[in-house]
Amino acid sequence: MALSTASNFAKPDDAFRAVVEAHRGLSEKESADLDAALVLILANHIGDITVLREAITLAKRRMIDTSQQQQQQQQ
Amino acid sequence: MVQANPGQGASQAKVQFGYHRHGDQDRIAPAEHPVVVVGAGPVGLSFAIDLAQRGHAVVVLDDADRIGEGSRAICFSKRSLDYWDRLGVGDRMVDKGVVWNVGRIFHGPSELYQFNLLPEPGHKRPAFINLQQFYAEAYLVDRVTQLPDISLRWRNKVIALEQRNDRAVLTIETPDGPYLLSAQYVIACDGARSSLRQMVGAGFSGKVFEDQFLIADVKMTAKFPTERWFWFDPPFHAGRSALLHRQPDDVWRIDLQLTPDCDPQVERKPENVRPRIARMLGHDEFEFEWISLYKFQCRRMERFIHGRVIFAGDSAHQVSPFGARGANSGLEDAENLSWKLDRVLRGTSPSGLLETYHIERSAAADENIRESTRSTDFMAPVSAQEARLRKAVLSLAKETEFGKRMVNGGRLSVPSIYETPLSTADTDTWRGGPCPGTSMLDAPLKAADGRHLHLTDAFNAQGRRFTLLSFANGEAIDAPDDVSVISIGGDGFADAEAFAGKRYDAEPGTSYLLRPDGYVAARFRHSKRADIAAAVARASGRN
Numbered sequence: 001m002a003l004s005t006a007s008n009f010a011k012p013d014d015a016f017r018a019v020v021e022a023h024r025g026l027s028e029k030e031s032a033d034l035d036a037a038l039v040l041i042l043a044n045h046i047g048d049i050t051v052l053r054e055a056i057t058l059a060k061r062r063m064i065d066t067s068q069q070q071q072q073q074q075q
Numbered sequence: 076m077v078q079a080n081p082g083q084g085a086s087q088a089k090v091q092f093g094y095h096r097h098g099d100q101d102r103i104a105p106a107e108h109p110v111v112v113v114g115a116g117p118v119g120l121s122f123a124i125d126l127a128q129r130g131h132a133v134v135v136l137d138d139a140d141r142i143g144e145g146s147r148a149i150c151f152s153k154r155s156l157d158y159w160d161r162l163g164v165g166d167r168m169v170d171k172g173v174v175w176n177v178g179r180i181f182h183g184p185s186e187l188y189q190f191n192l193l194p195e196p197g198h199k200r201p202a203f204i205n206l207q208q209f210y211a212e213a214y215l216v217d218r219v220t221q222l223p224d225i226s227l228r229w230r231n232k233v234i235a236l237e238q239r240n241d242r243a244v245l246t247i248e249t250p251d252g253p254y255l256l257s258a259q260y261v262i263a264c265d266g267a268r269s270s271l272r273q274m275v276g277a278g279f280s281g282k283v284f285e286d287q288f289l290i291a292d293v294k295m296t297a298k299f300p301t302e303r304w305f306w307f308d309p310p311f312h313a314g315r316s317a318l319l320h321r322q323p324d325d326v327w328r329i330d331l332q333l334t335p336d337c338d339p340q341v342e343r344k345p346e347n348v349r350p351r352i353a354r355m356l357g358h359d360e361f362e363f364e365w366i367s368l369y370k371f372q373c374r375r376m377e378r379f380i381h382g383r384v385i386f387a388g389d390s391a392h393q394v395s396p397f398g399a400r401g402a403n404s405g406l407e408d409a410e411n412l413s414w415k416l417d418r419v420l421r422g423t424s425p426s427g428l429l430e431t432y433h434i435e436r437s438a439a440a441d442e443n444i445r446e447s448t449r450s451t452d453f454m455a456p457v458s459a460q461e462a463r464l465r466k467a468v469l470s471l472a473k474e475t476e477f478g479k480r481m482v483n484g485g486r487l488s489v490p491s492i493y494e495t496p497l498s499t500a501d502t503d504t505w506r507g508g509p510c511p512g513t514s515m516l517d518a519p520l521k522a523a524d525g526r527h528l529h530l531t532d533a534f535n536a537q538g539r540r541f542t543l544l545s546f547a548n549g550e551a552i553d554a555p556d557d558v559s560v561i562s563i564g565g566d567g568f569a570d571a572e573a574f575a576g577k578r579y580d581a582e583p584g585t586s587y588l589l590r591p592d593g594y595v596a597a598r599f600r601h602s603k604r605a606d607i608a609a610a611v612a613r614a615s616g617r618n
Contacts, residue, residue: 036467
């Protein structure tokens with residue numbers, strides 16, 4: 001099974017909203033704790049190390065893009 | 076017989092041996108020996124016994140004249156005990172050791188979960204025994220003295236090595252001055268600070284963990300069960316981890332994680348250690364056997380074979396202690412190497428067979444390093460986010476199965492699985508059973524005379540050779556001449572408790588070819604003589 005990046009929710013806004021609302025009222029630290037638990041729960045639910053690694057790669061691409069942008073801005 | 080002498084305090088040797096001048100020291104030309112083992116620890120002694128039992132003369136050199144100092148290995152695995160049974164010392168180890176199968180993990184004041192490493196009956200040996208390393212060494216030395224083919228020489232320190240095409244020449248320092256020895260093969264079992272490794276110019280690189288661990292052996296009478304107890308963030312040692320493990324003679328091993336920046340000289344002072352342990356135990360009625368402070372390292376040599384020098388145990392690879400992968404993996408090295416070197420010395424296998432020692436055991440070292448690195452990182456997270464993820468796992472473990480399984484308080488040593496050129500790949504269909512490259516599984520059997528024994532006993536009785544484990548189908552077993560046969564069912568052993576058939580996914584006619592170290596080389600639903608012979612040729616490096 002490969003990582004699915006098609007839109008899987010019938011109502012994507014509901015999903016985004018659910019995550020956003022979970023963080024409402026939390027401090028930065030509490031939010032980070034929540035995310036850590038959430039990532040592990042969802043990773044276990046997926047239960048496929050290949051999919052997990054693909055997801056990590058996709059997520060990490062943002063870090064690379066961000067650091068490249070910062071370098072370009074500095075130049 | 077050597078008598079170990081426990082409880083005399085850390086500074087005293089447990090067993091003292093004498094230096095004896097050997098005739099080799101009077102010779103002008105170096106005495107020629109097939110095999111010289113450097114280092115009389117558990118690995119070197121076990122290797123020497125194995126090779127001597129296979130009919131070879133072995134010289135064992137050690138620079139000290141005593142054993143027993145230091146708080147060292149205590150957990151010996153089922154596989155190590157099976158091996159020591161083959162060497163004739165298993166019963167002594169198990170009789171003295173404390174047997175354990177269960178571990179518990181605590182977080183703060185409460186228990187998170189427990190695990191049983193050997194939940195099924197029908198095995199001769201338990202998952203683990205705990206035994207002070209000095210007892211293991213003393214029993215091995217006793218066994219060595221029963222074997223006239225082994226010359227064990229204390230206070231013989233190797234100070235120089237010269238590699239030639241077909242041998243290595245060692246310069247050895249003794250109280251009577253230096254002498255030379257020539258060996259076809261030198262087996263370097265001289266520990267993590269191996270001087271042989273320096274002499275061949277090999278590196279030893281890897282990872283050093285920043286956190287320091289205080290390790291103490293304390294003597295006390297206590298009612299804790301014989302289990303491995305591991306705490307994350309216990310009330311008596313806030314924010315850090317702790318381990319409690321029982322040894323024979325009312326001695327308990329305690330590991331306490333300290334901060335990276337603490338001063339080892341201060342922390343190891345008994346007056347500073349005592350209150351920590353008193354907090355843990357809830358009382359002050361104990362004596363110290365040993366206190367030490369460690370920074371753990373995980374590292375290995377790139378190659379385990381350098382010309383005529385072959386490295387085994389801590390000299391070749393080093394791990395952190397959470398998982399009992401140090402001494403046990405060294406014993407697996409010894410077992411893996413001895414049957415191969417036996418065949419090469421006899422000329423029944425080409426010397427290329429030795430290369431598979433490097434292939435199989437360096438892969439095992441990588442696995443052990445990976446597992447013990449993960450455990451140590453889990454105990455000592457290196458960033459705020461790692462600490463956050465660990466906190467999430469520990470809190471999820473309270474209410475979820477998957478959280479419990481992610482908690483890593485040490486993954487205990489299990490036999491490695493080898494991806495090796497010595498294995499013959501499966502061509503038949505299997506629903507279970509040990510695949511080629513996996514260690515044999517034990518099972519209870521019953522002999523024709525009604526005697527109960529285990530499969531590991533039957534394997535040892537066959538003389539540690541290539542052995543065909545065959546499940547009878549009424550036909551005669553047609554095995555090559557150099558292969559022993561253990562037959563189950565029919566006229567052979569009875570599978571009295573039906574474990575053997577189940578563990579080996581057996582049908583009538585099924586057979587497994589076991590290597591001399593008890594690893595599966597090949598398996599067949601219906602074995603033909605030619606197939607077995609081809610698998611033996613492959614497994615002995617002759618293909």
